[in-house]
Amino acid sequence: xxxxxxxxxxxxxxxxxxxxxxxxxxxxxxxxxxxxxxxxxxxxxxxxxxxxxxxxxxxxxxxxxxxxxxxxxxxxxxxxxxxxxxxxxxxxxxxxxxxxxxxxxxxxxxxxxxxxxxxxxxxxxxxxxxxxxxxxxxxxxxxxxxxxxxxxxxxxxxxxxxxxxxxxxxxxxxxxxxxxxxxxxxxxxxxxxxxxxxxxxxxxxxxxxxx
Numbered sequence: 001x002x003x004x005x006x007x008x009x010x011x012x013x014x015x016x017x018x019x020x021x022x023x024x025x026x027x028x029x030x031x032x033x034x035x036x037x038x039x040x041x042x043x044x045x046x047x048x049x050x051x052x053x054x055x056x057x058x059x060x061x062x063x064x065x066x067x068x069x070x071x072x073x074x075x076x077x078x079x080x081x082x083x084x085x086x087x088x089x090x091x092x093x094x095x096x097x098x099x100x101x102x103x104x105x106x107x108x109x110x111x112x113x114x115x116x117x118x119x120x121x122x123x124x125x126x127x128x129x130x131x132x133x134x135x136x137x138x139x140x141x142x143x144x145x146x147x148x149x150x151x152x153x154x155x156x157x158x159x160x161x162x163x164x165x166x167x168x169x170x171x172x173x174x175x176x177x178x179x180x181x182x183x184x185x186x187x188x189x190x191x192x193x194x195x196x197x198x199x200x201x202x203x204x205x206x207x208x209x210x211x
Contacts, residue, residue, distance in 0.1 A: 001030075001031060001034050001035075001111065001112070002109065002110060002111065002112070004109050004110075005109045005110075005111060006034055006035055008079055008107075008109055009031065009035045009037075009038060009079050009081075010035060010037055011077060012041065012077045012078060012079035013041065013042060013071075013076040013077050013078070014041065014042045014043070014044060014071045014076050014077070014078045014079070015028070015038060015041050015042070015043045015044070015078075015079055015081060016043075016044050016046055016064070016067075016068055016078055016079065016080040016081070017043060017044070017045050017046065017081055018046055018048045018064075018080070018081070018082060018091055018092060019045055019046075019047070019048070020045055020047045021045055022043060022045065025045070025081070026083060026183070026202070027081040027082055027083045028081060030083075030182075030183070031081055042071075042076075044067055044068075044071065046060075046063075046064035046067060046068075046095070047060060048060060048064070048091045050158065050201070052139075057094070061091075061094040061095055061098060062098065064095045065095050065098035065099050065102070068080070068095065068099050069099060069102055069104060072099070072104050080092050080095065080096070082111070083111075083114070083202075084111055084112065084113050084114040084117075085110055085111040085112065085113040085114075086108050086109070086110070086111060087108065087110070088113050088114075088135070088155075089137060089155060089156060096108065114155065114181065114204055115135065115153040115155070115204060115206070117181050117182060118178045118181050118204050118206065119206065121178060121181050121182065121186075121188075122176055122178065122188065122206070124176070124206075126151060126153075126206070127150065127151050131150045131151060132148070132149050132150030132151070133150060133151050133153070134148045134150065134151070134152045134153070135153045135155065136152055136153065136154050136155070137155055137156050138154040138155060138156055138157040138158075138160060138161075138164050138205075139156050139157065139158045139159075139160055142154065142164070142167070143167065146167065146168070146171060146173060146207055147171075150208075151206060151207070151208055152206075152207040152208070153204065153205070153206055153207070154204065154205040154207060155204055156201070157199075157201075157203055157205070158201055161195070161197055161198075161199055161203065162197040164195075164205070165192055165195045165197055168192035168195075168205070168207065169192045169193060172210055173192060173207050173208065173209065173210065174207070174208045174209065174210045174211075175189065175190075175191055175192040175195070175205055175206070175207050176188075176189070176190060176205070176206045177189035177194075177195055177203060177204065177205040177206070178203070178204055179196070179199045179200060179202060179203040180200065180202050180203075181202070181204065183202070187199070189205075
């Protein structure tokens, strides 16, 4: 968490969490360790279902934006927590756009991208020299993407993790992976074969061609 993010949370009156409950919000349980004052703030939970159904997502994003705008209309400062960096495949951006378009004053505060945190935890450079870096959402088709030159980061594998594992083994890729980076239950994978197909949503893989 950056110092600016810590300051923004401390200055807020309301915390918006992208989960159905405080208990299930990973972002909250990480951030509260750095900002204990969060426990005393007003909290609104905004359910964000794991689905590709555009109509369902639109309704959730609309409702979340309405709840935040309501708090802003009461002249309360709202901080929306998210994991990693808000600009990288983050659900909060859909809500942010709606709040901004409603004429409210908004600001995106950078965080630590999960792939940077993972590379640091694995004690390796993510890229160096003239090597290219490609960030791929693995819930979609990645058959072509994994053949791009340089380093490929596979994020958000979700229910496709078994297919992703099979593809990486078949294509003989060099793989480093990490599940729940920096959190309880952290697991490191040093080959595609080691990947647990039941690994959770918070799994990320750094893929390269074998030398």
